[in-house]
Amino acid sequence: MGGLWFWLLSFIVLVGLLCTIGFQLMSLVDLEFDYINPYDSASRINMVVVPEFVAQGVLCFFYLVTGNWIMFLFSLPYMCxxxxxxxxxxxxxxxxxxxxxxxxxxxxxxxxxxYLLFLFFLSLFWLLWSVSDDYDE
Known part of the structure; x- marks a missing residue:
């Protein structure tokens, strides 16, 4: 049951990271179409950059500590x-x-x-795999 909670937490963190990057991208697109001024766009993006980096680092560390080496190795280049x-x-x-x-x-x-979508689908795969393993037992 612990594996299920781990993959669920990983799934949630990856969804949060995808939303953060999507927010940054929307701010850049708004700037491109002149819906927002450069100062507001830069301040919105800069506000979420460090939390994005911290969340990715925590996720990578979490993969390392729990022994999920494949996911750790896949998330390591992004963290680096x-x-x-x-x-x-x-x-x-x-x-x-x-x-x-x-x-x-x-x-x-x-x-x-x-890259995060790739990690997201891998996490979703392992989440479903752990659900089926827990169901079989």
């Missing part, structure tokens, strides 16, 4: 990329350069969403 961005101080969106970097920022968020 986030750590590299944070260490180089490139994790926040600059309000003065947001129009110049708009295409890159959107592309970066799309790659993050694709």
């Amino acid at each position: 990329y986030n750590v590299r961005l944070y260490m180089q101080r490139k994790h926040l969106v600059d309000v003065t350069e947001i129009y110049n970097q708009l295409r890159w920022e959107k592309r970066q968020r799309f790659f993050k969403i694709a």
Whole structure:
């Protein structure tokens, strides 16, 4: 039963991460279509970047501690990329350069969403697998 709770928690955290990235992407699209000014867009995005990084790090650490090596190895490159961005101080969106970097920022968020969707479907698979294992016993 513990495996079921673990995968359910993993599923919920991944849904939260997908929503966070989706929020950032919507802010960039709103900026692109001139529905929002650059300052508001940058402040909205910067407000959720660090919690996104922390949630991903906690999830990766959680996979490591519980011994889910496959999921840990799959989530490690994303965490390493986030750590590299944070260490180089490139994790926040600059309000003065947001129009110049708009295409890159959107592309970066799309790659993050694709990677998180991959992890999401793996987590969903393992969640359903653990439900069937608990049901068989």
